[in-house]
Amino acid sequence: MLLNIKNLHVSIAGKEIIRGLNFSVNKGEIHAIMGPNGTGKSTLAAAITGREGYEITKGEIIFKGQVINDWSPDKRANEGVFLSFQYPIEIPGVSMTNFMRTALNARREYKELPPIPAGEFLKKMEEKKKLVEIHSKLTNRSVNEGFSGGEKKKNEIFQMALLEPELAILDETDSGLDIDALKVVANGVNQLKSDENAFIVITHYQRLLDYIVPDFVHVMYNGRIVKSGGKGLALELEERGYDWIKDQFDD
Amino acid sequence: MEKKIKTIYPLEEILFKHFGEHTDEWKKSDHPSVTALRHEAISYFEKHGFPNQKMEKWRSTNLTGVYEEPLEIFDRHVAFDKKLSDIFLCEVHGFNTQVISMLNGSFYSPENHEITITNEGVIVGSMASAFKKYPNLVEKYFGKISGYQDDGFKAVNAAFWRDGVFVYVPDGVEVKNTFQLIKILNQPNLMVNTRNLIVLGKNSRLTFLHCDDSVNHNTGLTNTVNEIVLHENAELELYKLQNLNDDSALLNQTYVHQDANSRLKVNVLTLNGGMVRNEITDQLNGQGAESQISGLYLMDKEQHIDNQIFVNHNVPNCNSSQLFKGIMDDEATGVFNGFIYVARDAQKTNAFQRNNNVLITSAAHIDTQPHLEIYADDVKCSHGATVGQLDNEGMFYLMQRGIPYSDARMLLLFAFADEVISKINIEALRISIEDMVKRRLRGELSICDRCVLHCSNPEQPIVFDIDISKI
Numbered sequence: 001m002l003l004n005i006k007n008l009h010v011s012i013a014g015k016e017i018i019r020g021l022n023f024s025v026n027k028g029e030i031h032a033i034m035g036p037n038g039t040g041k042s043t044l045a046a047a048i049t050g051r052e053g054y055e056i057t058k059g060e061i062i063f064k065g066q067v068i069n070d071w072s073p074d075k076r077a078n079e080g081v082f083l084s085f086q087y088p089i090e091i092p093g094v095s096m097t098n099f100m101r102t103a104l105n106a107r108r109e110y111k112e113l114p115p116i117p118a119g120e121f122l123k124k125m126e127e128k129k130k131l132v133e134i135h136s137k138l139t140n141r142s143v144n145e146g147f148s149g150g151e152k153k154k155n156e157i158f159q160m161a162l163l164e165p166e167l168a169i170l171d172e173t174d175s176g177l178d179i180d181a182l183k184v185v186a187n188g189v190n191q192l193k194s195d196e197n198a199f200i201v202i203t204h205y206q207r208l209l210d211y212i213v214p215d216f217v218h219v220m221y222n223g224r225i226v227k228s229g230g231k232g233l234a235l236e237l238e239e240r241g242y243d244w245i246k247d248q249f250d251d
Numbered sequence: 252m253e254k255k256i257k258t259i260y261p262l263e264e265i266l267f268k269h270f271g272e273h274t275d276e277w278k279k280s281d282h283p284s285v286t287a288l289r290h291e292a293i294s295y296f297e298k299h300g301f302p303n304q305k306m307e308k309w310r311s312t313n314l315t316g317v318y319e320e321p322l323e324i325f326d327r328h329v330a331f332d333k334k335l336s337d338i339f340l341c342e343v344h345g346f347n348t349q350v351i352s353m354l355n356g357s358f359y360s361p362e363n364h365e366i367t368i369t370n371e372g373v374i375v376g377s378m379a380s381a382f383k384k385y386p387n388l389v390e391k392y393f394g395k396i397s398g399y400q401d402d403g404f405k406a407v408n409a410a411f412w413r414d415g416v417f418v419y420v421p422d423g424v425e426v427k428n429t430f431q432l433i434k435i436l437n438q439p440n441l442m443v444n445t446r447n448l449i450v451l452g453k454n455s456r457l458t459f460l461h462c463d464d465s466v467n468h469n470t471g472l473t474n475t476v477n478e479i480v481l482h483e484n485a486e487l488e489l490y491k492l493q494n495l496n497d498d499s500a501l502l503n504q505t506y507v508h509q510d511a512n513s514r515l516k517v518n519v520l521t522l523n524g525g526m527v528r529n530e531i532t533d534q535l536n537g538q539g540a541e542s543q544i545s546g547l548y549l550m551d552k553e554q555h556i557d558n559q560i561f562v563n564h565n566v567p568n569c570n571s572s573q574l575f576k577g578i579m580d581d582e583a584t585g586v587f588n589g590f591i592y593v594a595r596d597a598q599k600t601n602a603f604q605r606n607n608n609v610l611i612t613s614a615a616h617i618d619t620q621p622h623l624e625i626y627a628d629d630v631k632c633s634h635g636a637t638v639g640q641l642d643n644e645g646m647f648y649l650m651q652r653g654i655p656y657s658d659a660r661m662l663l664l665f666a667f668a669d670e671v672i673s674k675i676n677i678e679a680l681r682i683s684i685e686d687m688v689k690r691r692l693r694g695e696l697s698i699c700d701r702c703v704l705h706c707s708n709p710e711q712p713i714v715f716d717i718d719i720s721k722i
Binding site for chain 2 (some may be wrong): 050051053072074077078083089091099102105110159163174236
C-alpha cells in the first residue's frame with residue numbers, strides 16, 4: 001500500500017475539520033475525491049503534505065509503510081509526495097529554471113546523489129515542457145509571476161513531471177481552466193501515470209474526470225469519506241448533485 | 252530669564268578647535284566664496300550644534316554615541332605613494348569603469364592627474380583642484396543646491412570639507428564608461444567631510460557608481476554632501492553601494508536639481524554599516540522631469556539604517572517614484588521617511604512611493620512613515636508601507652517542492668530583495684550585486700581588504716544565473 005490513512009482527525013486553530021477519515025491508495029491507482037465546498041477536501045491534501053497549522057489530533061498517515069504525521073513538508077516531498085496547488089504562489093526574482101533545478105537537486109541531495117549535470121537537466125526540462133505544451137519563455141520567467149490561471153496550472157503539472165512523485169495530489173486543478181487547458185493538463189497526467197505511481201484528484205466537478213478517468217471515486221462530507229465507488233459515482237453526483245448525500249449524512 | 256544649558260559634545264569641541272587652528276591656513280588656498288561659506292557655516296553650527304532626536308527629521312536616529320567619539324578631523328592631503336591598483340582594485344566582470352579614488356576623504360591620484368579633461372570636454376577629478384582650475388564653472392554651482400543652513404551635519408560639511416569629486420559633462424555628451432567613485436577609510440577614528448558635485452549639461456548622459464567601503468574594522472564617521480545638477484533633458488543613473496563595518500557611521504546627503512525633461516535614477520544599496528543615513532532631496536524644477544529613487548537595505552546585529560527621501564514637485568507634468576525595501580535581522584533598527592511635496596501649480600503630477608520591510612526577529616524594528624503634502628488638485632499620488640514576516644504560503648510552496656526550510660527562507664528573502672536589484676540597468680553590475688546580496692543573506696559577505704566588489708566572483712549568466720541550491 002502506498003498511502004494508508006487511519007482514523008485521521010485534523011484541526012485548524014482548534015476547530016476539527018477532518019473527523020475520523022479512513023482512506024488508502026495503491027500504486028497504479030487514480031482516486032477522485034469529490035464533495036461539496038467546506039467538507040475538508042483541501043484540508044486532507046494539507047494534512048498529507050504537512051502544511052503548518054493543520055494539526056493531526058488523532059490517527060495516522062502512513063506513506064510507504066512509515067508514519068509521516070511529524071515529518072516536515074520537504075521530507076515528505078523528497079520521499080515522493082507532490083501537491084499541485086489550487087493557488088500556486090508567485091516568486092518574483094527566481095526563474096522557473098532555477099527553481100526546478102533547486103528542487104531537483106534538493107531531492108538528489110536527500111537521496112545522497114550528486115547534483116544533476118546542467119546538460120542533463122536542460123534535456124529533461126525540454127522533454128517535460130512538451131508534455132504540458134509549455135512555452136520556452138515561460139521557464140525563463142520568474143516562478144508564476146504574471147502567469148495566467150491556465151499557465152499556473154500547467155506549470156504545476158510541469159513541475160510534477162520533472163519531480164516524478166510516487167503520490168501526486170491535484171487540488172482543484174480544474175478550477176479556472178478553460179476546456180483546452182483542461183485537456184492539456186489531463187493529457188499530462190495520463191502520460192505520467194504508471195504502475196509505480198498514484199494520483200489523488202480533488203475536484204468539485206465531474207468535468208475533469210472525463211479526461212482523467214479514476215479507478216475510485218470518494219465523496220467527502222463533514223470531514224469523512226461517506227461514500228466510495230467506481231467512476232459511475234461521479235456521473236451520478238453530476239446528475240443528482242450533493243443534496244442527497246447531505247440529506248443522508250447530516251449529523 | 253533662565254539661560255538654556257547646551258551640552259557640548261566632545262566631537263563638537265574637537266571641530267571648533269580644529270576650525271580655529273586651520274582657518275587661516277585654509278584661507279590661503281581657498282576660493283574666496285569657499286572661505287565665506289566656511290565662516291557662515293561654522294557660525295550656524297555654533298548656534299545649533301549637531302542634530303538631536305527632538306528634531307522631526309532625526310526623531311528615530313540617535314547619534315549621541317557618535318558625538319562622544321574622540322574622532323580626528325582628517326583633512327591632510329594623502330601623499331600618492333602607492334600604485335592605485337594596490338589599494339583600489341575593483342573588478343566587475345564585463346563592466347568597464349573609470350575609477351575615481353578617494354582615501355580618507357582626499358582625492359587619491361598622482362599630482363598631475365588630479366583633474367582631467369577629455370576631448371569631449373568632460374571634466375573629472377578632485378574638487379579642490381577643480382576650484383583652482385575651473386573657478387567660475389565650479390562656483391556657479393557649488394553650495395547652491397544644498398545650502399548649508401537647516402542641518403548641523405550639512406553645516407559641518409560646508410565648514411570643514413577639503414576635497415571630493417567634481418564631474419562636469421558638457422551639453423550633448425553621452426559618457427560611455429561608468430564613473431566609479433571608490434571611497435575608503437584606512438585609518439582609525441577619523442571624521443571625514445567630503446563634498447561632491449556632478450553637473451550634467453543639456454542632453455548629456457552619465458552613469459555613476461558611488462562606493463563607500465571599509466577596509467578594516469576601525470571606527471569612522473563619513474559626512475558627505477553631494478550636489479547634482481541635471482540640465483534640460485540630461486540623464487543620470489546613480490548607484491550607491493554601501494558596505495561598511497559595524498563601527499562605521501555614514502551620513503550621506505544628496506541634493507538634486509532637475510531641469511525640464513531630465514531623468515534621474517538612483518539606487519541605494521546598503522549591504523552593511525553600523526549607522527547609515529541616506530538623505531536624498533530631489534527638486535523637480537522643470538516640466539517633464541522624471542525621478543526614480545529606489546533602495547535596498549539588509550541590516551542585522553545592532554546596525555541602524557535611516558533613509559529620508561524628499562521629492563519636491565515644484566512644476567507641473569513631472570513623474571516620480573520611490574521604492575525602498577529592507578530586511579531587518581537580529582536587533583537592527585531602521586527608519587524610512589518618504590516625503591512627496593506637490594506645489595499648488597504642479598498639476599498633472601504622478602508621484603508614487605512604497606516601502607516594504609521584512610522583520611526576521613521580533614527584536615528588529617523599523618519606523619516607516621509617508622509624508623504627503625499636496626497643494627495641486629489634478630495629481631496622481633500613492634503611497635504604501637508594509638512591515639511583516641516571511642510569507643508562510645511561499646515557504647510551504649517551496650518546501651512542498653522538497654526545498655529545506657533554510658534554503659526556502661533564503662530564496663524568499665532574495666526574491667523579496669530582487670525587485671530593487673532588478674532595477675539595476677547594467678547587467679554585469681546587477682549580477683555582482685545579486686551575488687553580494689545572496690552572500691550577505693547567508694552571512695558570508697565580509698569587509699574585504701579591497702573594494703568589496705572584488706570579493707565577488709559570481710557565476711556567469713549563461714544558463715543558470717544563480718545556483719539557488721547553494722544559497
